[in-house]
């Protein structure tokens with residue numbers, strides 16, 4: 241019973257959808273999207289900015305006047321016929337215009353080259369309906385010049401350490417990026433906000449960025465730092481190990497114990513071997529044997545023998 245009204249509303253919805261689709265299609269074909277023409281390149285590289293007119297191969301630039309402008313009114317490069325009539329000092333030796341499709345090539349790009357450009361094409365030839373020179377077309381294009389930010393570098397500094405935890409400051413930095421980069425960290429899959437500072441000479445200069453994190457590490461943790469600028473992402477990882485003070489404090493005494501006991505054992509062994517060499521054997525030989533062997537020994541080493549001789553005589557008493 242409630243079904244017919246619902247189905248009756250379907251065609252209306254369809255028509256509305258189709259109408260909207262037609263408007264969007266019209267926008268695309270008639271150039272609504274043209275307003276947003278964008279070119280992107282990097283510092284030091286070369287870029288071609290497209291114009292709105294292509295000179296037919298049967299003709300030459302001779303009958304045209306072309307202006308490439310920036311910031312609405314500043315002339316970057318201008319031609320009247322095949323003759324250069326104007327050039328911006330900042331672009332000298334860095335620009336070239338294609339004489340057929342009027343593309344403006346800019347080389348050794350600088351961040352300052354970023355901005356809104358447009359080309360204006362005029363015809364110098366009169367036509368029956370348009371006497372004198374007249375505008376053929378005008379089209380804007382926005383240029384974005386980006387600069388690569390360096391691979392993020394992670395440094396850490398332990399500020400306090402105990403058996404249970406290690407307090408540390410972790411700093412992640414990257415330099416030379418443009419536009420202003422974003423920085424964030426991930427601790428074992430969990431993203432963390434870094435206390436971020438940016439340094440730059442001006443809003444149109446490369447940025448140095450540093451993100452800082454204060455951590456209390458109770459077990460080894462994997463830290464990854466991400467730098468994001470203009471859709472590019474670069475990252476670096478570092479395993480933040482807990483400084484294990486417990487092992488360090490027990491390892492040191494055990495090392496001392498080993499050293500001390502080694503010294504005692506070595507001294508003891510030396511003492512035994514010395515005693516064995518001079519004491520019992522000599523005592524026995526001196527008491528029982530003749531003086532010759534004693535004299536032989538005396539030639540080799542005098543003092544120990546004398547003393548052993550004394551003890552020998554004493555023992556024989």
Ligand SMILES: *[C@@H]1O[C@H](CO)[C@@H](O)[C@H](O)[C@H]1NC(C)=O
Nearest residue numbers: 288289290291338341342343
């Ligand atoms: C213009 O011509 C140059 C070659 O001369 C070509 O590289 C460039 O892609 C062309 N640009 C357009 C927008 O057609």
Ligand SMILES: *[C@@H]1O[C@H](CO)[C@@H](O)[C@H](O)[C@H]1NC(C)=O
Nearest residue numbers: 310311314315316328352355
């Ligand atoms: C466009 O404007 C920016 C910022 O004001 C300036 O730095 C740049 O030199 C201008 N470009 C030209 C071609 O004048």
Ligand SMILES: *[C@@H]1O[C@H](CO)[C@@H](O)[C@H](O)[C@H]1NC(C)=O
Nearest residue numbers: 328329330331332333334335
């Ligand atoms: C442009 O190039 C010419 C010839 O290579 C050179 O003499 C001139 O100094 C250059 N000008 C600038 C502003 O770089």
Ligand SMILES: *[C@@H]1O[C@H](CO)[C@@H](O)[C@H](O)[C@H]1NC(C)=O
Nearest residue numbers: 426427428429430431461462
């Ligand atoms: C971290 O992410 C990886 C891949 O997304 C997953 O395999 C792993 O289990 C995650 N670890 C933790 C501790 O969530």
Ligand SMILES: *[C@@H]1O[C@H](CO)[C@@H](O)[C@H](O)[C@H]1NC(C)=O
Nearest residue numbers: 433434435436437452453454
């Ligand atoms: C970030 O660091 C600055 C300077 O060290 C400090 O003043 C500020 O409170 C910190 N912010 C946060 C959220 O930790």
Ligand SMILES: *[C@@H]1O[C@H](CO)[C@@H](O)[C@H](O)[C@H]1NC(C)=O
Nearest residue numbers: 415416439440441446447448
């Ligand atoms: C950015 O870092 C680089 C390299 O560390 C340094 O040479 C430069 O002076 C820094 N720039 C600013 C604006 O601090």
Ligand SMILES: *[C@@H]1O[C@H](CO)[C@@H](O)[C@H](O)[C@H]1NC(C)=O
Nearest residue numbers: 404405406407455456457458
């Ligand atoms: C770090 O953790 C330890 C043990 O969990 C705790 O005693 C200490 O107060 C913590 N330090 C900070 C700065 O949170």
Ligand SMILES: *[C@@H]1O[C@H](CO)[C@@H](O)[C@H](O)[C@H]1NC(C)=O
Nearest residue numbers: 426429462463464477478479
């Ligand atoms: C740390 O995490 C990153 C990204 O999740 C991964 O590529 C890397 O292998 C991990 N390193 C260690 C030591 O677990």
